[in-house]
Amino acid sequence: MEPRSFPPDVFARLAPEIYFERFLEQGSRPTGRKFTEFRPLLVQQGRQSELAPSALGSAVVRAGQATVICGISGGLTDFENEGGVYANVEIHRGGRSGAPTAEEMVLTRRTHELILAAQIDPSNFKIDIPDSIEPCRKELVLNASIRVLSRTGPCLDLVWAALVAALNDTRIPLFAEDERTHNIIPTCERKPLVLPETLVSSVSTFGLLKSGEVLADPDGPTEEACISNYVNVAKTDNGLLTKFSLLCTDTTDGVDAEKIGEILSLAGRPVSTV
Amino acid sequence: MSSIEQAFVQSLLEDQKRVSGRRLNEARKLELAFGGSYGHVEVKMGRTRLVAQVSSQVAKPRDDRPFEGLFLITTDVSSMASPRFENGRQTVDELMVTRLIEKAIRRSNALDLESLCIVAGQSCWMVRADVHYLEYDGGFIDASCIAVIAALLHFRRPDTSIDGSRTIVHTLDERPPVPLSVLHVPICVSWSFFDNDIIVVDADEAEQDLRIGSMTITINKDRDICQFTKAGKIPLSSQQIIECCEQAHGRAREITDLIHEKLKQDFEKRNRGNMGFDLAENDR
Amino acid sequence: MLLPGDKIVAEQRLGPGIIAPPLEEPRVVLAGEDSWSDKVVFINTNTKRYTPANRDYVVGVISQRLADVYRVRLQEYSKPVRLSHLAFQGATKKNKPNLNAGDVVYGRITHCDKDTEVEMECVDSSSGKAMGFGQLKEGSIISVGLGYARKLLFDGHPVLDAIGAKHQYELAIGMNGRIWVKANDDKTTLAIRNWIKEAETKGAQAVNLVK
């Protein structure tokens, strides 16, 4: 039985671990990046490119092969302090629509927790009618529909980057009361959202190998097949953390404080808006 | 279930005996315990065990019924009760449990929906009762009904007040919570039929697998039959049916008294707790 | 008492409950009492779900009768085990035992490894005699913990002798936690059933329960 040889991409699917080890030995990764190198994150806000004219705000984020688009639309709720930003993440599965998968639900919930942690000032969502007698009870609801157009690996970082960019891009309407029908209608003036500086500027994802090596921004089928330990860090502009979620199931000698320190220092990634 | 087990249970039944040692018309002893938060009750009948939790939130009433609140009962059985239940799908037996509880409690207006209305057409209370099944040993219909009605009686919702067009929901410390208006206490009693005209009350798991048909009567203390479901299998004369209703009425009286007694005990325990000072403990 | 993850150092053969992964020391994987004998060390537990092991005596219920094999279920919801039509005493191609779904059989696990379907037989393949294996008629079956069943089968239990003194009964103990009991009449079978079940939790003074 003479040894069989396969073209690299077939070999990568057949035996991802061995294929991956070959790269690690030379200190590089299948995607060509160094261990601690992030994919460049390109953000394009809706305002310049008329991405989604009818949305209050929108943005597209690209990193490597992955693309995420986020559009924000408004709505009213008549219950008190229920105004705010509500996100829903969908992953494009080649047109097959169906019940949301576990990954979509987990991404939606994690994004929701990040929004709560960001503590966006609720006054943004109060509606004050210029000359009305009693304060208006309705509140503004911003529905962020986030769609991962092409998924090449864990994508919480891209989803959050798209949402932040879209929120920055959002212009919410001022409201007035229609004399005849007495309901609240949006006027054409717009005002930007007042976003707190604690709004997280970046979420970074790290993979942890069995040997303890830290890989920044795992991406691509091979890395996803081989890495089972992940760390997600949400860091604000001024260095505070709002989210740290770590899952290390099979590491030979565990994760100690020094390793976590190393990861935290790497966290935070440059975003270049196009 | 093996054929010899079926034969064993059947032959015991034929000379008026049961594996659990109970008489044919003897139901299992009911154990009732109220939990920490309002509307939380745990019911045990022999090896069958379940928990009911009632909760409330403000919601918008239905357009076609602006003066009524909303009342929802969920009775999904998970595989915790027994591996025979699947977490997703509902088998026919589970459907019958849901339908019978729906008829026994919701359709019989045990909870006065009009009392749940806050502002007609705008806001009302939505009360939901969730039943969680911990252990299955037959008798889910009877146990669920008792659990839901006891939880409704035990539940207290926050008080509300209207100022101008705004409704304020007070927290439990600001204002004492308000009980729900439960109009009557329906109690379900189920019979199981076996070959050779054997009728048994409150069957356990083995008996419920072996039975060929069942009958469930829901009745309250003041002799109102809330629902009656008997579909086929052993025909009963009117006389026998009335006898079963009387038996069910006896059981309903006994269980209603037990619930009220347990409610009184729980109420005393709660009030002695937050009286702020220690009552003179007169240990009679 | 040892718990999953604990280290164990032993020259003897590693019995159930202990695993020695390659290049690593042996690890305990179950929570139970470590019991040492000169040949083997194993963790004694009394859990409920049975995973088949070679040469275990088992009481099973036939769940499906196929052309040339029965499917036998050792516990409700467990994976069924294969029992060939010919694995009975004196069974030939022509006269096969006529068993149907729901019948109870007592037999022994013959072939059991992780990757194929488990096989059992109701005859001692070496001697060809039934040795008490085969169909169990009438009587009743109770479910007990696996540790308790093992003890009843190998070391016996005072409660069995106490019952034996007062009543005449037949017993088939399965390592899968199923015990078949049969006395002269159903009332006694029911009583014996309850005594054996009580003895699992009552320990020593279960004996005086027996009337």
Next chain:
Amino acid sequence: MSSSDSENESDVEMILEKAGLVTPGEMITDDTIWMRGHGTYAADNVTYSAVAGTIERVNKLLSVRPLRGRYIPVIGDHVVGRITEVGNRRWKVDIGASQDAVLMLGSVNLPGGILRRKSDDDELQMREFLKEGDLLNAEIQTLYADGAAALHTRSLRYGKLRNGLFVQVPASLVLRLRTQVYRLEGGIEMILGINGYIWIRKATSTNANAAPMDVSINRLEQESNSMEIYKDENDPIPPSTRQTISRYANCIQALVYNEVGINEARLRAVYEASVVYTDAGELLDNTVKTDIVKQAMATL
């Protein structure tokens, strides 16, 4: 109360008495000499009827034949069936009974003569012979314990059917006759299955299962060892024969519509009566159906 006028009440009773119609739960007899057949049940040795139908007393056996009901297989019946499933070494055949009949690989004529041994690759090529949807005529060989039938086609009269039209009628309307295969005028041949499945086809001598009258033995021998008997293609059928086939089909529907039992004589009579309508399609009208059946019955 349902107001059925009273005067036709009496003649209804009169017909019932004569025909001996009983309905479920009705007591038939309480002396125990009678053996109980189909459609009856006993409760503390009183015999009751289980179906609505006519009582039949055949020496000691008492049974009730329902007015309508599925075909009950009897050994030796010549039936037409459709393959529903190809199993291991057997076919499942729908013959309109309560269960699909079974056609074993062993009880089928295979190319290469009647005596050929069944080999393994026969099992693999079963679909070469008969596949789902194929129509065949066969004879009921045996009955299983639960009433399901086992068929066989080990005679040249039986096999795959082609060159014709399938018509289904209630089994109770097909009268039990000496032979079920007729040659009708206009070059037509008909197989009247006892189970109500009827096959009308162009009559040609080359049919493997043609009526045996005019086919010599050695031709049969040479015929049956080629794959001929299982080919799926129809022979070319001229439009005139097609017209006759559909005319016969409509005649059968006419008899069914009038609930008249079908046999060879009645069929020929209805066909003659229908000739006056030039186009076979006109026979679909219900009044025409009643008219031609009345005329046909008058001539018998």
Next chain:
Amino acid sequence: MPLHNSDGSAEWIAGHNGGDTRIICSVNGPIEVKTRDELPTMATLELVVRPVVGLPTIRETLLQDCTYGCLRSIVLRTQLPRSLIQIVVQVLDAGEPVEYTVYELVGAINSSVLALANAGIPLSGLVVAVCLAIVEGEIVLNPGVDQLKKSQSTHAVAYKVDNGPEEVRFRLVMCESTGLFTQNELLQVLETAEDAAREENKKMRSMIEQQVAESLAFA
């Protein structure tokens, strides 16, 4: 062994002022698996978290995901190929406001580990989870409800415990921290968490030992 029908079960109660979190967990397995969920080389692990109020939502899906991650590190699934291990975590009393999930997560992990051990499923160790919060700058173990509401951040930390009765080894398996906290606050939390985990491990160990002793009462 609170539940009789399941192969293994456990109830976990975290008494902290302002109401306690009560979670009950049942394990059935290894049982027959449906062919479409069957894995050729290992057992299928099915985990469901059910809230006390209402039907499971995405809040419970995240709890399931984190708990599943922790259990994957200890359950020796390759020992039981082509079978199903079915875990149901039922919250009987959340003991925390609905916007927090930290106690339910810690309870889900601890109760399912106890239930797995009780069911006799082969494990390569235990997982111990603890719940901390930073309230007015100080780290608080097992915060009360009002402390939770005032807290700047909440942390659920889980350690894998193995290497046997004497020198027990603690390896960090999971950390879910939410809120606003600095880097060294996080590192301090992890330190406190490890000591808290040692205590919790002693408690869990004695609970398991006591339960095993009870089950071997017949000896």
Next chain:
Amino acid sequence: MSRFEIYSPEGLRADGRRWNELRHIKCGINTHSKSADGSAVVEMGASKVVCIVQGPQEPETRSRVREKATLSVSVTVAPFSTTERSKHVTNDRRLQEMSANLQNLFEEAVLTHLHPRTEIVCSLTVIAQDGGLLSCCINAMTLALIDAGLPMYEYVSACSVALFDQTPLLDPNNVEETELASVTVGIVGETDKISLLILERRLGLDRLPPALELGVEGCKVLRQVMDKEVRRHGAMRLASRAE
């Protein structure tokens, strides 16, 4: 609808009937001879149900192969069946429950052991609802099963009884059923013993006995009507066959 109009002191109901009068019953047998083994249409007053029976036939799914014939019943309600066009199909849980009840009831009446390993499929379609829906379904199913030639111990007849204070009203229509509590009684054969009893609204225990008695009588009358119809239909077919 004030209570006065439902049952006047002189003992007349809204539609002019007395307390113990059934509505006009029209039964059609073998109405769908082409598409089914057995078919029947039953009209009780303005309630109309069509029942189609296929079987005994080869079971559709392997799971339904048992020593006895499997009876699978499904009930569908036409959206135009009630006066106000129901936007959503009435919740299928209620229909699933009704199908389960029908299946239990008829498993007792049909000799299923005579046709092992087969399946009998009954599909009921409710064309019009004017009260007494379940009893109408039961009667339609009985006739359809008889028409299919399936062996049955006895007829299964059913009728419903509403209760206006103490007086039971036989075979209530929609108005009476919405205002008053009504009970559905099902009998197998001519006994006084009740096989099916369904009550869905509150009713005093002491008011039940009169309702049961009237229900049993109603069922007996209905059995006669159905029996006569089966005989009349049988006679007509035999007559045409005899020529």
